Amino acid sequence: MSRDFDAIIIGSGPGGSTAAEILTEAGLSVLIFERGRNHLIDLDNPAVLPQRFSNDELKYITRHFLGPDPWAEPRTFRTSAADGDRQVIGEVNNLPATVGGGGVHADGKLPRFRQDDFLVASELGAIEGANIADWPVTYDEMEPYYAQAEQLIGVAGLAGANPFAAWRSGEYPMPPGPPMYGALVTSAAARKLGYHPYPAPTGVNSIAYDGRPACNNCGFCAYFGCPIHAKGDPVAPLRRALLTGRAELRPQSHVSRILIENGKATGIEWIDARGERHTELADRIVVACGAMETPRLLLLSGLTSEQIGRNVMFHMQTFVFGIMPFRVHGHIGRSVTHVHDDHIVVDGAARAAAAEAGLPWIKGGLVEHCSPSHMIAEAKQYPWGPQHKIMMRDSPMRDRLLGFCMQGDDLPQFTNTVDLDPAVTDIWGLPVARTTYQLHAHELVASRHHGARLAQIMKEAGAERIMTATSPKTTGDLATSHSEISQVPISRHVAGTARFGADPSSSVCDPWGRLWEAPNVMIADSSLFPTGSGYGPTLTLVALCLRNSRAFAA
């Protein structure tokens, strides 16, 4: 069988698209496989971006248009083996299965990590029960790739606005977009109490950029595809890769197995939309399926490392909501325009709270200033009967609601895993990814400590009533102050299941993201992350992919 392409890329999200851009730029031909459908880009004429996405809550939120369908391609979840084989079948942390992957539905917050996020073991130290390791790369080495990633995607932000940020070599490519009214209210309150909110670095155009228009504030941002392509990630790198003429993208093509012989991948097996199976050969394979589907594919391919699928991390999300005595119109603007980093810094108060719980330190996460915008979701929370319209008009759970969402750092644990479910299969007959996951005490203590501080800010902002909730749910002595949003973590920030490192006995990939077991396979997603940080993973995984793909192309 012939080798028609130099490289095969599995997954067309931010990681796969970035790899496609770098490999084609280096002169290689690439074939990109995407299990989902293509609504993002005209494959015959990638210079012109088609407009197919829409402002439609039913389509995107209620009826999962971007996939995966939770019945056709489910995942399973349990907290431990004591729960049996699984507790939940269906939607578990689903990122879109569509051309563009998670980049399509994200609202594009693209922060960098800080220096100490790469050196948690050596700078903050070990915590019992957690499998903390330093990254095999430092911030100083990553900085040029961060700068390039911001340019390639198109990130709007304000250099110097965040006093806790790591050093940067230049300005953001674009200034921040317009601040949302609700975020101005919560930011003012936060500043008054000594916190440091700043304009969220966002991969949404504030001015025309890279041949795409400025955002027009339609409000259908997080969870929706952008009808006018004002979001840059990942359409920008994907378009450049396709325009070289050396890339082909194959949607609705599900890769079921990487073929590996004697420590070398030779190609892949894939299933087309009608269920027919095919083989494609290549000398280089890039796996960019996301931190749940990537370990699943490695396990389906017969790879044997004990480390595959270990250390799965989400963000421990702590929500603090305040019902305001005025309207906040959270449906106007780009979902989140302000964030603050104060809770990421391990300060004296955090150390004291940690010590009280017998921990050496706790770390919170980026706090997003948000306000809900989904009207159908709001309506379903209210009771039926005469109360329905009274509540809808008064809108305490949408148009008068302001919120903080802390993306709390989640420590890696060896016993938190993604593996193959022993019985549940997808429509192609393949075992699905099963998550086994429990919070560490660190996340509970950090959520309680920082949740209380966020509630103070919400009070300062003038909230009539304040509610705190978490995802996933909390249990035990530390859970008393919080109510649950869901049993399964709803954070789409998932990482850690094929970590990279210098020692093959404690990592899946080498310091350049290549499988120890088959070095012509490179992982290009957040599976690589040894620790999670309190920041969303996307910009970091793109920057890492820029670095690793250059080496992989050589």
Next chain:
Amino acid sequence: MPAFLTPLQYSILEAVCARLVPADGAPDGAQMGAVDYIDTLLGAFTFTPPRIWAGGPFSGRFGGAASFSDFEELSPAEELAWRTRVEGSRGIPERERLGPVTGLQETYTRGLAELGREFLALDLAARDARLEEVSDFTRLVYEHICEGLYGAPEYGGNRDLAGWHYLNYEGDVQPRGFTDAEVSEA
């Protein structure tokens, strides 16, 4: 002409929707199109393409050529999943991979049969009491009413945009969008 419901089922569901979202200054749930939304979902596969996902990018309500009415084609996998959800697994092996699935059509047929013609003869307080008794079915209908009233009208509900108008909600605003001042000011 309903896509799925019989005239009797339609009448009972109208009465249910009018109780779950009663009229105040604004019309009741049935008058705002909830029954037609549910009927369109139950009968989605009587249309080509099926009425699962409206098209894009624009509805035409704030400019641009209207395209929401051009519903998306489904892939074979998507059609299998949605037919299973709407029609049920009915003993068809490929629909029973995860076990038998009761379809929405059957759930509605049974739920409305349980309320029966006699529901229409009850006074309003007795109707509410009856809906409390069949709470699982009531919850399902209520969630569908919420989708029907506040979703885009192309899905069969939100008649004359009544669900958005009584709340002064703009709905889908592309390609017009909002001004920077509308984003930032109270």
